[in-house]
Amino acid sequence: MSDKTVIGLSRLIALQQQVDNLARNVANQNTTGFKREGIRFLEYLTDAKEADDIPSAPKRSLVAVTGYTDFSAGSLQLTGNSTDAAVLGDGFFVVRTSRGDRYTRNGAFTLDKQGRLVTLSGDLVLAANGTIKVPLTDVNLSIGTDGTISTARSIIGRLRVVKFDDPRSLVAEGTGLFASGSPPIELNAGSIRLATNALERSNVNSIREMSDLVAATRAYEQVANVVLKDGDPNELKTLAGEDL
Incomplete structure (x- = not known):
């Protein structure tokens, strides 16, 4: 040849x-x-x-x-949906999939029939202390700019948001999910900045x-x-x- x-x-x-x-x-x-x-x-x-x-x-x-x-960062799109959120600056939401915990910038969330906060694919959205479940009798769900999830009756929890020293180490798995071989850095409420009722575009x-x-x-x-x-x-x- x-x-x-x-x-x-x-x-x-x-x-x-x-x-x-x-x-x-x-x-x-x-x-x-x-x-x-x-x-x-x-x-x-x-x-x-x-x-x-x-x-x-x-x-x-x-x-x-x-x-x-x-x-x-992608541009923000206002949706008016109370369960939508976008991370401002560095950070990822954490979701639980069948393959384990994964990280995403896609904050298009919803409540399933059990009142759990999930992605549109059905993966559980994680809070700082576990999963997020909203009593079906509660109304007026909202997500605060610090990730706090509340209803008219009570505070439910706070979204778990993390970051990485080197995001380049993340492995893209499709559908906006990333895997990591190293543990993330947890962001506390004072470090989390979210845009609420909005999503981050690609x-x-x-x-x-x-x-x-x-x-x-x-x-x-x-x-x-x-x-x-x-x-x-x-x-x-x-x-x-x-x-x-």
């Missing part, structure tokens, strides 16, 4: 990962609390003269190294992501054409599958 084909395949793998990542961001542009994901690339020089024929990568090859999450810039997606798709097609033209079809299918 020629150096040009190897360089082209390396380029294709990187571009395919970029296309998949951008498409995922675009698909989640309207997902509450979604955080844009990106890919970092390691660029290295190659001495192969044939690399000059590879579009957008003269004498260079790109290899995807790692993904990352952009934790910058931080995806749809125009930029769509533009980048179109550019990455075109680059992929250009490189694929060169690789298909110059590479051995059987070798390419073995190395790259049926995508080419």
Whole structure:
């Protein structure tokens, strides 16, 4: 297999990962609390003269190294829903899933038939001292800017909000949930800042992501054409599958 084909395949793998990542961001542009994901690339020089024929990568090859999450804040959307809340600044709500406790910026909550505060997916929303259950006879539920949950009759509890020394260590699991291998830092009532009756929108810039997606798709097609033209079809299918 020629150096040009190897360089082209390396380029294709990187571009395919970029296309998949951008498409995922675009698909989640309207997902509450979604955080844009990106890919970092390691660029290295190659001495192969044939690399000059590879579009957008003269004498260079790109290899995807790692993904990352952009934790910058999204804009706020007022909903008027008393069970909705958005974290201002650093912090995550804590929810209990079938896989264990997870962390999210999605504060679209509701009450289930048992009066428990849950996510729209049915996961339990955690308080500082456990789960949150509102007596079915209570009315006028509200969430305070410090996370305090109360009704017309009593104070129910306070939302558990946490942060991490390095949010980059969090692992995205989809649907706005993150897992962590290290314990979080608990925020006390004086450190919690919430916007109530509101939600945090995704931080995806749809125009930029769509533009980048179109550019990455075109680059992929250009490189694929060169690789298909110059590479051995059987070798390419073995190395790259049926995508080419």
